[in-house]
Amino acid sequence: MSQFHHLTVEAIERQTADAVAITFSLPPGAAEIWRFTPGQHLTLRARVDGEDLRRCYSISSAPEDNRLQIGVRAVPGGRFSQHLHRHLHPGDTLDVMPPQGQFGYRPRPGHQGDYLALAAGSGITPLLAIISSTLQQEPDSRFTLVYANRHTQSAMFRQTLADLKDRFLQRLQLFWLFSQESSDSPLLSGHIDAGYLAQLHALIGLNHFQQAFICGPTAMMDNAQSALRQAGIAAQNIHREQFDAGHQHPLPIRTSRDQRCDVEILHDGRRQKIALQPQDRSILDAALRQGIDLPFACKGGVCATCKCRLKSGDVTMEVNYSLEQDQLNAGYILSCQAWPKGDGVVLDFDV
Known part of the structure; x- marks a missing residue:
């Protein structure tokens, strides 16, 4: 993969x-x-x-x-x-690369659910797939989408969403929210924030949604997640897709490390050893510097493309926006954020 x-x-x-x-x-x-x-x-x-x-x-x-x-x-x-x-x-x-990522929803034919999606800007992209597939696969389910943009012309997939609304007229509720266009209704202008979601909660009752999906800028998702929790949606039923690492700073150069540190890499059926130096920012960077073509994309702890399993040894991770607790418990780490605590670290990229 x-x-x-x-x-x-x-x-x-x-x-x-x-x-x-x-x-x-x-x-x-x-x-x-x-x-x-x-x-x-x-x-x-x-x-x-x-x-x-x-x-x-x-x-x-x-x-x-x-x-x-x-x-x-x-x-x-x-x-x-x-x-x-x-x-x-x-x-x-x-x-x-073939499809990856933990975010999303696998529709279950025969299941009946009421779902909420909150999108801002290009955050509509994964939510569009979730909404469309769910409405097709679960004929008794409903979806409510709040889609925020600066103005009408900046909204992606407008025609696709309009077609979905026409096709699933009774099962798709769509709120277009614009921050730079005026409207007589407070539910059609502004931003997706605590104040807006409080108004929406008063109108439709957010606590009846079984699942909620959020995608957009980090601050928007943080505010929305907090508001949904206050509205009564359980934390495990709120799912968010992180596009960026927020305001995180680049990983520091490990200038304090004087001794060479070795890590063993299992990738594509081969076993290779790399040496980490103070100028390396992570295990991934050290491997790439030494010619091992490991999978990666964002290098910000967001996409999990660089995910691997820790077979032995111990590492620290600077940030983690993508691995769930059960994956961490199973030994998975992000090589773009990992640094060994000493020799003896073995990482398996073939799992």
Whole structure:
């Protein structure tokens, strides 16, 4: 699952002035490799100005759509997203990893549920897949979506959401929320924050939702998660997808470490030993410096592409935004955030 595959770009559809939807053609007989749970993401790789760059983008299509599509917003100063917007065309090929990620929901035919989704900006991308798949697979379930943007023209997948609303008129409730457009209703202007969710709770009662899904800027998700907890939704039923590492600073250089430290890596059936030096910021960086092509994308503890299992020894992790407690208990770590406490560390990337 950590290997890249060459996929051809089938279509590029303009969503907003700075966002597109990219659809990939899948080779014959490869359906199993690209099977995904709604909410998962793809890791893309490209050479930009001679540098190997990798980024994660959520899948916007539902499995039932029989296509593989992602949403990409051009981030100011974002080298990878700007490269895709300026240089990618239908017929081009990209290096893509099979779907990954723990965020999402696997619909259960025959199940009846009432779900809530809170999205801001490009955070709609994974939630669109979850909503569409759930409404198709669970004919007795309902979804309420609050989608926040600056204004109408900056909202991604407007037509797709309108089509979903027409198709599931009685089972999809949609609140369009704009911060730079005025409205007579306080529920249609502003931001997704504690005050807004308090108003929404008074109107529809947030505590009746069995599951809630959140995706957007870190501050928005923190505020929303806190408000949903206060409204009575259990913590284990609130799911969030982290796109970035918030305001975390880069990992420090380990200048205080004078002695060489060895780590053993199991990857693609091979056993290799690497030596960590003070200039290395993590086990992942040390391995890449020594020519081992380990899987990674964000290097910020967010996407879990670099996940591996600690077979022996002990490590510390700077941050962790992606691994759940049961995964930590099972020995999984993020190599992009890990540093060994001493010799004897063995990491398995093949699990």
